[in-house]
Amino acid sequence: MYSEQEIVAGCKQGKALFQEKLYQLYSRRMMAVCIRYTKSRFEAEDIFQEAFVKVFKHIHSYSGGSFEGWMRRIFVNTAINQYHKSRKYQEQVDYSTIEESSPSEEDIVSDISGKELLLLIDQLPEGYKLVFNLYEVEGYTHREISEMLGIAEGTSKSQLAKAKSYLKKILLTYSMKEKC
């Protein structure tokens, strides 16, 4: 059994054994990242492969800190690049008509599994989903998101607010169906 540091060191030396270990260690988690940022599994698989290749090719630039965080950034950036290539963001449907609502006290998320949650988030419009994932899950700031997506910071904030509101509705609907 190898520690993460040993695996990373082995990968830096280009040893195939450690590269495979690294793949086995993170492939499932990184695949989930890819799926969160794409509409189809096909697209996710492409991003997954491309990002993993990037990880191995640029592993020498990893200088410390959380390796998983470093890897995740590569995967997210690859997904964003893919998103730009497909120009889906420009064809974004305007969901501005969605009304914002105040936070409710009821916790409807705790009863929903991660897989279900993923499917529900996946129902968000593409732009909302991106901003929501980047801000709420990955922890990027609005400034970073605006730079990554090439949008205004205010747009990022408003998209996030709308995404939360939209997701709440979806969750409520889902929750009601569950209870029924």
Added chain:
Amino acid sequence: MLNDKELENIRRKMLELDEEPPVKAWAAIQAEIKPRHRWRFFWWLSSALLILSAISVYFFWDKLPIHTAAPSASAHVPSLAQTPKPIEKQDHSTHSTQKDQPALSISEPEHLLPSAETKPNAEGIKPDLEKAASPINRISKNNLLSQPNIKAPITKGITLKEDSILLIEANTGKIASMPGNPDKKTKPEFQPKHKEKLENNSLPGHNLMQGKSTKPDIEIANTEVTTKKQQTNSDKTGPSSFSENTLSIKPPSQEKLNTPADLEQDRSAEFTNTDPTTSPLVETPVGIPAPDTASVVLEPDTASQAKETIIVTPPGSKGSKEWTVGLFFSPRYSFRIVTPSSSDDIYIENLTTRPKSGSERMGYELGISVSKAITNRLYLESSLAFMQLKENVAYSYTTGKVDTLLRKGSSDGQQIQLTAVYASGNRQLVSSYAYGGWRLGATYYFWQNHRRRFNITMNGGINLLVKGQTTEVINGQESKTINFPSKENILEQTNYNLLIGAGYSLQVMEKYELMFMPTLNYFLGSTFKAREPFGLQPYSLGIHVQVKRRLK
């Protein structure tokens, strides 16, 4: 709006989420991150050339005359007393003029004996040697012992120390061995002088060979070079000495020795032991001219014994430099290795292999070859060939478009499960390639007699696609036909290959030979390079049938 607790829950659950990675994704990633050998062909070519060079060097070395063989300290060398008799016979028959000469003698160096007389200090010897008027030539014992005019002391073996010095005395022609080299500085001093002197006096004669190749060769023309009284008297620089370990000798030419001047010089080549106290040695007649084909190599061993090896140079046996031309035909059956190619929007679900016994994969190769014998067993060869290869590959694929959504409801009707079915298709590619090829390589016959021989062959070459055609069949219906090479890129599908084989040749007529050789032809590049989402690296097995004609 979601509250903070809900958002934290979502975040946690999203980060903990796992998803099954794509099947065989690791293989694809591994193929991309594996270091690429950009100069793969050159690597193969270099390896092949290296192997060929090694084989060539081995056989050239094997064919080289042995007279240049360097002595080794560990080799067993017979003592001078065991000189073969044929040399003595030639001495009498070919150099009768030397009968008039006073025989040179080799005396046992007394310093080798445990007596008080034989242990003079080195300082006592050197002044004597440095007397300019003294007709003493100091020669390394090994060099002297190998001179042709020195009869080998057959009746008594001489053991000399490695550093001992032999003295040739001009008046009496005797040779004395002295304790050797007390002053090491004399070694480098005397070498260049001697070389110059010997070159000036060079006559058809003997080669003085060096034990080590790094030392300069010294050549002695005749024994008179160092025994002429006039020369030794005029040489005021002191006695000559050889520091080399070995000496090989060619006999002087008969004509030269028969001239009056030579006879006079030979008569004058007399040596006298002027100082018996410094060289109280046993006198032994010497004077063996070496045969034409013989060289004498003497070498002291570590046990402080002078020994000699007589190596008779074998008659020149260079391989016949014959040329051969040939016609060949080879039926070829193709296999292939599927390699990942550039990323695209196509997802191959299943790559179908056609039946291995299918005739679609049978091709052929025919051509002409020319070869030249480098040695009797090694031939360098080149060939021009026309080759036809066939491919037949089919696969099912999808572009990720959803074709159907399957809806499945739970028994209570409260849950609905939707399953997407992707649109997929089948594609078949039936290809035929005609290549023009050039190969260069070598054939080595490892066993042969007058009628048959067995060989191994290794060739490397380049293939240029002359004409290719791929017929695309989608979902069972012929879609289109692609012709290669395209006008934009006539070098499309250029490929390199490596051929190895082992075969059997049979002489059918005086100048003709029939060869059967199973071969493996491995292509170094892919035939489906950029047109398809994968690459195919073919390799083919074939039986090479060739008719060769010898040209002198």
